[in-house]
Amino acid sequence: MNTLSGTVFRKACGACVDCDVRTMAVCAALEENEIGALERIMTSRILKPDEMLVSEGDPLKRFYCLTAGVLRLSIALPDGRRQITGFLLPGDYLGLADDDFHSSSAEAIGDVRLCSFPAREMNSLMEQYPKLKDRLHGFTRAALRQARDNQMILGRLSPLEKLACFLLTLSTRSVEHKLAGNPLALPMSRTDIADYLGLTIETVSRSFTKLRNQGLIALPDPHLVELLDRGALEAVAGIDLH
Amino acid sequence: MNTLSGTVFRKACGACVDCDVRTMAVCAALEENEIGALERIMTSRILKPDEMLVSEGDPLKRFYCLTAGVLRLSIALPDGRRQITGFLLPGDYLGLADDDFHSSSAEAIGDVRLCSFPAREMNSLMEQYPKLKDRLHGFTRAALRQARDNQMILGRLSPLEKLACFLLTLSTRSVEHKLAGNPLALPMSRTDIADYLGLTIETVSRSFTKLRNQGLIALPDPHLVELLDRGALEAVAGIDLH
DNA sequence: CGAGTATTTGACGTATGTCAATCGGAGTGG
DNA sequence: CCACTCCGATTGACATACGTCAAATACTCG
Numbered sequence: 001m002n003t004l005s006g007t008v009f010r011k012a013c014g015a016c017v018d019c020d021v022r023t024m025a026v027c028a029a030l031e032e033n034e035i036g037a038l039e040r041i042m043t044s045r046i047l048k049p050d051e052m053l054v055s056e057g058d059p060l061k062r063f064y065c066l067t068a069g070v071l072r073l074s075i076a077l078p079d080g081r082r083q084i085t086g087f088l089l090p091g092d093y094l095g096l097a098d099d100d101f102h103s104s105s106a107e108a109i110g111d112v113r114l115c116s117f118p119a120r121e122m123n124s125l126m127e128q129y130p131k132l133k134d135r136l137h138g139f140t141r142a143a144l145r146q147a148r149d150n151q152m153i154l155g156r157l158s159p160l161e162k163l164a165c166f167l168l169t170l171s172t173r174s175v176e177h178k179l180a181g182n183p184l185a186l187p188m189s190r191t192d193i194a195d196y197l198g199l200t201i202e203t204v205s206r207s208f209t210k211l212r213n214q215g216l217i218a219l220p221d222p223h224l225v226e227l228l229d230r231g232a233l234e235a236v237a238g239i240d241l242h
Numbered sequence: 243m244n245t246l247s248g249t250v251f252r253k254a255c256g257a258c259v260d261c262d263v264r265t266m267a268v269c270a271a272l273e274e275n276e277i278g279a280l281e282r283i284m285t286s287r288i289l290k291p292d293e294m295l296v297s298e299g300d301p302l303k304r305f306y307c308l309t310a311g312v313l314r315l316s317i318a319l320p321d322g323r324r325q326i327t328g329f330l331l332p333g334d335y336l337g338l339a340d341d342d343f344h345s346s347s348a349e350a351i352g353d354v355r356l357c358s359f360p361a362r363e364m365n366s367l368m369e370q371y372p373k374l375k376d377r378l379h380g381f382t383r384a385a386l387r388q389a390r391d392n393q394m395i396l397g398r399l400s401p402l403e404k405l406a407c408f409l410l411t412l413s414t415r416s417v418e419h420k421l422a423g424n425p426l427a428l429p430m431s432r433t434d435i436a437d438y439l440g441l442t443i444e445t446v447s448r449s450f451t452k453l454r455n456q457g458l459i460a461l462p463d464p465h466l467v468e469l470l471d472r473g474a475l476e477a478v479a480g481i482d483l484h
Numbered sequence: 485c486g487a488g489t490a491t492t493t494g495a496c497g498t499a500t501g502t503c504a505a506t507c508g509g510a511g512t513g514g
Numbered sequence: 515c516c517a518c519t520c521c522g523a524t525t526g527a528c529a530t531a532c533g534t535c536a537a538a539t540a541c542t543c544g
Contacts, residue, residue: 075394077480083394097386104390130372137379140386144339147389148346152317152325154396155440159532190491198397200533205492221541222491238319401500432523442501447524463509464523 015039024091024177025065029135037128041121047108053094054102062116064094069112070187073104074195084196085147087170087188089177095119096140109187154198157238162197163207164237167217171227184225211236257281266333266419267307271377279370283363289350295336300344304358306336311354312429315346316437326438327389329412329430331419337361338382351429396440399480404439405449406479409459413469426467453478 016027016039027038045064047053053064056075071088085104088094094114097103117125126133153165167184175181186193190201197204211217216233218226227233258269258281269280287306289295295306298317313330327346330336336356339345368375395407409426417423428435432443439446453459458475460468469475 073390075390077394077398079480081398083397085390085393097383097390099380099383103387133379137375137382138341140379140382141339141341144382144386144389145345147386147393148315148317148327148339151327151389151392151396152319154393155325155437156319156323195397201491202493202534203532206532209492238321443523444502444525445500448500451524 016042019067020178021065021067021091025067026093026132026135026139027065029132030129034129037125038117038132041117041125042115045114045116047112047114049108049110051108051112053106053108053112053114056102056105058102060095060098060100060102060119062095062118063122064106064117065115066090066092066094067113067115070109071106071112072109072188072192072196073106075104082195083198084192085150086143087196089173089179091177093136093139096136096143109192159197159199159203159207160210160236161238162199163193163204163211164216164233166193166197167211167225167227168230168233168237182227183220184227186223186225190222258284261309262420263307263309263333267309268335268374268377268381269307271374272371276371279367280359280374283359283367285358287356287358289354289356291350291352293350293354295348295350295354295356296344298344298347302337302340302342302344302361304337304360305364306348306359307357308332308334308336309355309357312351313348313354314351314430314434314438315348317346324437325440326434327392328385329438331415331421333419335378335381338378338385351434401439401441401445401449402452402478403480404441405435405446405453406458406475408435408439409453409467409469410472410475410479424469425462426469428465428467432464 016022016035017032019025019027022028027035030038047069053071066088068090071092071094072084073086073088073094074082074084076082087109088106094106095102126136149169153162157165170186171181171184174184179185188196190204193199194201194204199207208217208219211233212219214232216227216229216236218228220226258264258277259274261267261269264270269277272280289311295313308330310332313334313336314326315328315330315336316324316326318324329351330348336348337344368378395404399407412428413423413426416426421427430438432446435441436443436446441449450459450461453475454461456474458469458471458478460470462468
């Protein structure tokens with residue numbers, strides 16, 4: 001079911017220097033001879049599918065760095081409506097937006113592995129290594145740009161445009177995060193995609209079908225998309241994204 | 243027409259110590275004896291209604307701090323569709339999301355006055371005063387939380403809920419920014435509100451009328467709302483915000 | 485192989501967008 | 515001071531894209 005499994009646990013718990021996300025995560029701010037400081041406060045953690053890592057409103061005790069798998073960030077309304085504000089890929093950092101409390105929930109999609117840093121120690125490490133803080137600030141700015149792009153997607157695009165946009169940006173991000181970009185894995189469910197794009201699952205499904213019928217994508221199975229015509233997809237998305 | 247004019251140019255260009263936004267803007271990070279460093283690199287600027295301050299894609303040359311009036315941040319699609327990603331109030335900072343280029347356009351709504359800081363000098367000042375950098379990072383995190391709340395609003399709320407939510411949060415923010423919170427000034431047009439909430443102006447207008455008919459608000463004129471029943475508005479919004 | 489769940493497809497209703505007309509206030513000129 | 519114009523806001527009539535409800539299909543996992 002989960003197309004990522006198999007790669008997830010390739011490595012038991014190697015040293016930071018050999019880590020899959022060494023070059024793209026927070027830790028890339030530190031040189032080989034400095035990484036020990038981070039490693040010393042770090043603990044590993046594994047999540048099972050749909051396991052909740054943090055819940056909206058929880059006090060912020062730890063920061064996390066995703067090393068394998070995908071997380072969904074979401075906000076919920078009292079009546080059960082849900083908005084997924086983003087998907088975290090390996091190398092992404094959890095806790096960018098928050099001061100003392102988590103403003104979103106974070107749940108595993110499929111199996112997940114992450115590094116966990118106590119907030120206190122991480123904060124003092126950021127004082128010790130300013131470039132660590134700078135890198136995180138840079139991540140926060142990028143997350144803000146992404147959130148604003150999402151506002152455009154949610155507010156002004158049609159369902160078909162939304163889906164095209166979603167597939168293109170996920171593909172691009174996947175490549176940046178060293179995951180396959182073209183036969184593209186979609187570990188999340190249709191419900192997740194709907195809650196991300198502000199649609200119903202039926203509309204998401206119909207949009208997939210439409211893109212498939214137009215020959216722009218192939219769907220070997222619901223969790224794998226092949227982007228057959230990136231140019232045409234970009235035309236459908238009606239927006240050239242980064 | 244513009245409910246803000248009259249207060250806008252109260253002060254010609256006083257010293258930072260006496261500034262209206264001294265306690266809430268970036269500059270609050272610095273003590274009285276340090277503020278000179280910021281003042282030295284600062285220049286004042288005034289914008290006329292609808293004047294464009296920066297355009298999407300422009301190289302980032304300067305940061306700005308709004309001292310009077312309101313700015314709209316927006317992203318545009320090639321075909322003219324527009325998404326307003328936020329409104330900046332006095333004390334807010336422009337440039338939080340950006341690295342080398344502006345990711346949104348910024349235009350004045352009514353008359354605007356702002357402080358302008360050359361990016362280069364501002365960056366070196368942030369090195370000199372880490373608490374300045376910390377404050378900006380804090381602003382960025384807050385902006386990210388707000389952008390994610392907006393994703394929820396855009397993706398999952400009905401038009402009536404969107405408008406109620408908009409009025410409540412604008413009222414709260416106005417108070418935080420030392421503006422009137424209850425007869426609430428709406429300097430932006432219905433088109434701006436529509437482009438912020440992902441609606442058409444007709445739907446915005448109908449939603450205003452509905453809230454008025456339900457006795458939740460009064461509209462002495464289109465740019466002034468009185469929140470008659472905050473509790474009921476919160477119930478309509480279906481979301482307790484912050 | 486069978487049960488349970490996720491996805492897809494279909495039929496239908498409605499909320500919201502579209503198009504068009506009216507209203508109202510601000511600014512201008514007679 | 516009043517009439518006229520202009521532009522933004524409101525209201526109305528109508529259409530349709532998307533949501534809702536329901537059934538069928540396909541996949542996953544035991």
